[in-house]
Amino acid sequence: MNFSSVFAILICYFLIFNNNIFGQVIISNKEDRKWWKEAIVYQIYPRSFKDSDGDGIGDLKGIISKLDYIKSLGVTAVWLNPIYSSPNDDNGYDVSDYRNIMKDFGTMADFDSLLKGLHERGIKLIMDLVVNHSSDEHEWFKQSRRSRTNPYREYYHWWNAENGKPPYRYSLFDVNGNAWQYDSLTDAYYLHYFSRKQPDLNWENPKVRQEVFDIMKFWADKGIDGFRLDAFQFAAKDTTWPVFPKGFEKKFTLYYAMQGNLHGYLQQMYNDVLSKYNVMSVAEGAGNSFADAHNLVDNDRHELNMAYPFEGVDIASPGGYSLLHFKEVFSRWDSAFQDNGWLSIFLSNHDQARMVSRFGNDSPSYRALSSEMLTTFIMTMRGTPYYYNGDELGMTNIRFTHIEDYKDVQTLNGYQHEKNIGGDLDKFMKLKAFESRDNGRTPFQWNYSRNAGFTSGTPWIKVNSNYKTINEEQEDKDSNSVLNYFRRAVKLRKEHLVLVYGKYELLEKNNPDVYAYTRTGDQEKILVLLNFTAHDAIVGIAADITDAKLLLTNYQYLPKTSKKSITLGPYESVIYQLKN
Ligand code: NOJ
Secondary structure, three states: OOOHHHHHHHHHHHHHHHHHHHHHHHHHHHOOOOHHHOOOEEEEEEHHHHHOOOOOOHHHHHHHHHHHHHHOOOEEEEEOOOOOOOOOOOOOOOOEEOOOOOHOOHHHHHHHHHHHHHOOOOEEEEEOOOOOOOOOOHHHHHHHOOOOOOOHHHHHHHEHHOOOOOOOOOOOOOOOOOOOEEEEOOEEEEEEOOOOOOEEEEEOEEEEEEEHHHHHHHHHOOOOOOEOOOOHHOOOOOOOOOOOOOOOHHHHHEEEEEEEEOOHHHHHHHOOOOHOOOOOEOOOEOOHHHHHHHHHHHHOOOOOOOOEEHHHHHHHOOOOOOOHHHHHHHHHHHHHHOOOOEEEEOOOOOOOOHHHHHHHHOOOOOHHHHHHHHHHHHHHHOOOOEEOOHHHHHHOOOOOEEEEEEEOOOHHHHHHHHHHHHOEEEEEEEHHHOOOHHHHHHOOOOOOOHHHHHOOOOOOOOOOHHHHHOOHHHHHOOOOOOHHHHHHHHHHHHHHHHHHHEEEEEOOOOOOOOOEEEEEEEEEEEEEEEEOOOOOOOEEOOOOOOOOOOOOOOOOOOOOEEEEEEEOOOOEEEEEEEEE
């Protein structure tokens, strides 16, 4: 054997060997296991969860008293909406001191016990980080507005009035929809994308960035496990303040999201903070395109861990929605992220009305079944599930009919705006009964007692009168309840890693009633069938299910199957493990 043939053999060995290794690398890349991918996040809205001291407002001690309940759900992480000091213009999303606890919620000692209690139960804690804006009662803003030469002036965005009116910017919560608020003290306007009491921070200022990174370190040093970055996609602005086209507010994210040096700021945040701790990070929103979302979360970007896109939840409307559209959206997002980046899966949160009222059917006959069906969807899709407190009971919209019952700044200011422009207030109230955020913020329904056991005092917002039939105490005892179904679905997700990492494939794309898909991994294949309607629905099954194992159903009996099809009852959901 001459030198060149030995060399050729070596090359062949090298290639084959490396191919194998390469193959494994691909698999392990695909299944690049991370705790935050495998997490099941339970979102707690502290104001409405459990009140411990009778002031009508949920608090940290209240959450502590329910830690065993949270553990019993099987969830592995909790996302807490903001608990920092705040004058509560927007229920804590207006922070006046990032290193302190809101008085209504308790003390730092309560926080420390909560964190300890969660960790003792193997549950991680994700905190909301609200740094697109602060409260106007934050010391930085108090200083900033004092004089044009104050050292904190550049912490916010100001426009001096002698330069005329600033180019129009839309505000999501302002009564007049105007994001520039005039302040006579210094004869200037400040910017607030949300309410007047939520001035936007100036991220171009390196001092602001340093302040935020120090705040993040403060909480990470306490041992928290992650940050949810509130409205951060809007944090960077084009501070040349160009004039936007008329009507831009209808698509304002095109003009507000992913501007300026946003990615530079996130990379600095990653280098200075996120990379130094074992914390996860989730963006609120995902920009305007897949490219925007990938730029936030792809592995090689070194920015955030996962995106939280709204296209899916935005489908619901008072007139209903099309399942074909729903399937198309979720399938498109899954396929765009199958190889790189990571997503969240959710159908509700504190900014949405109740999941079952928007996506299911909250009539007495179908509330439980449709809640369970939607839970099945969330627990069997790729991405990290975020599940909103109360949905595990199948809590429903309260549908207030009087504006006085609402507490949410967005709804109240929206109403005032409608009134000011002589708009149709009846129409507004009907829309809000469907979509107001307060629908999702009514107190958690613990038991049959007064105020659903949420508080011994007067609740800050009305309790839904259906608590006599929908409550935790009752559902806990009933093995067929929505609550116990949720626990089974969570357990199943934890036992089948394929539900986290497996390839997703949509079946029967054009079936208008049934959402059917498979999740496939190296070892296992799972079939999920969900009837999104209140009538029987047929799904033809390409896969052979004769030897399939039924893993979970929300019905008391087995689905009606023939050789070629399965008939699902109203809102029936089934999960099969297929022969691989
Ligand atoms: C998004 C939060 O989820 C919402 O509740 C809040 O009102 C705005 N950001 C402003 O912080």
